[in-house]
Amino acid sequence: MSGAPIEVVRWSGLSIASAGVAIALIVALAAGPLFLGANAIDKLTTLFIYVILAVTWNALAGYGGLVSIGQQAFFGLGAYGAVRLADAGISVYPALVVGAVLVGLVALPISSFMLRLKAGEFAIGMWVVAALAHLLVNLDTLVRGETGTSLIALNAYAAEARHALTYWMALGAMVALIGILFALLRSPLGAAIQAIRDNEEAAAAVGVRVMRTKRIIFVLAAFGVALAGALWLATTVTFQPKTYFSVQWTAYMIFMVLVGGLGTFEGPILGAVLFFAIEAWFGAAGVWYLVGLGAAALLFALFLPKGLWGWADQRLGLRLLPVGRWLKIDGADLLATPEATEPADRSSG
């Protein structure tokens, strides 16, 4: 492929190799329950759920430019949907997925007016939606207010089988969502959504269908978070509305994405792994741990808005799972300049 003096590249040797490693890792993880202990399985399930939260929030904020402080609405509704469907007699594991799909459908009408709000208005507006969703779920007698309820149907499974099933489902959900986002961001829609983030009026002017594009990413993020909420319910069994509709979930998402790298594809995955490790080490520190999370989010927002991955990417040109394109002129990479790291996507629009 050295013939053309100027070529547009999507894959490099490094990114092909890293995609191969990622696939090998997924296969190894899929075999996890065969050789890992119950504790490790539970921990990894938690990690997968964190990754889902991080990548979906990043899709919304980092690519779509939609900072929501109300994603806990969908997290709680996903768990509530599973409780409701299981109560109606639907088999429990399918109920987790069906519930998340229903939440995605609920997100559709919500999107049609929340997406007209801008920046901070959208952020807090979503928080209001979450508060209202929490109150309405509390009205359901099945939930018994803040006392909550449990996903009793899970008791039909032996403990070991339940942990393994939840693990596989969390792994599958994580891989599927990352795969969907990867394909989506590499498609023309990915270029459109980033164009909207960078300048909505200009994007509309060149023919991007702003509302439809935003809506796709909003509903997908809502579905992903709802699935994460349902999976969280499968690991903890109890459903207390206060826990699920807590803004702390969004705080975790923001922390993971800001530290890992807002608007980078690999960053949020790194952020989720870091958050998982930090929680394991410092979670016991209670309040100071939360102060630390808040302070880290504040400092990253101010001084390193592209996070650790963005910082490394600018220096090293690491692109393990590339969603963009870049130019090679006479075989020489143009990645060294920071400007060349994200943008060239426009060409596919």
Place this chain on the structure above:
Amino acid sequence: MIWINQIIQGVLLGGYYALIACGLSFMFSVMGIINIAHGSLAILAAFALFVLADQFGMSPFLALVIVVPAMAALGWALQRLVLERSARAGALVPILSTFGLAIVIDNLLFEQFGADTRSLAPYIGSFSYDSWSLTDDIDIGQLSMLIFAAAVILLGGLQLFLSRTPLGRAIRATAEDPDTVGLVGINARRVNATAAAIAMATVGLAGAALAMRATFDPYAGAPQLIFAFEAAVIGGAGSLWGTLIGGIVLGVAQNLGAQINPQGFFIAGHGVFLIILFARLFWGDRGAWFLKPLRRA
């Protein structure tokens, strides 16, 4: 009769919402920033008043003499250290940085004061429950009336300040075009820091009002932010008086909701906010900001 009472109490509650929303919409209209830490800062002021009253035996009203200027200084520092840098990085960064700040404030307060709910009511004697009886069913609390009056005076004062004083004109000019004002000798950075100081001073007053009329705890900041935001958006007519109307609509809706169902207080509040938002989207200007920048103050 009970409904009339609920409406009257709702209007008075609206005074408090106007008080807390005032700083939020003022800051937005000048700098285009929605400060997510707004509610947490009001709770910080409430705790500062609580410490002065509890540890040093000061009257909460006297303690305001210390807390309001301290909040103003904090506003100045907030603008210089956090908001200015965030705003330069784009529209999304201020949301993220002030959200991080809110988490820090909430949890530091929790670390210091624990989960107990507090109130300043015990420190203001019978004033917290003294009232005037209009009829057998309708009492007007003196404290609620004072808070309502404070909101009206504050909003009116801010309005006069913006329209009649040189600094007010400089703030309006900076809100209009922060780059161009430099040409006519206005230091936009200083003007913005002053505006942030004014906004935080009003947050100090709002924190005092909340602490005297109700209870608060370290995590009470988030609902205050939401109420302030709802009042500001419902009012959102570009003038500060809109904020008072927004607060009253919110307060009345909540009190009527509470009359229907025990959980109705919050549901009706959020509901009326979303309905008004919805109505504006389909009959008003689509896709525009709902909090309006200052134009004709």
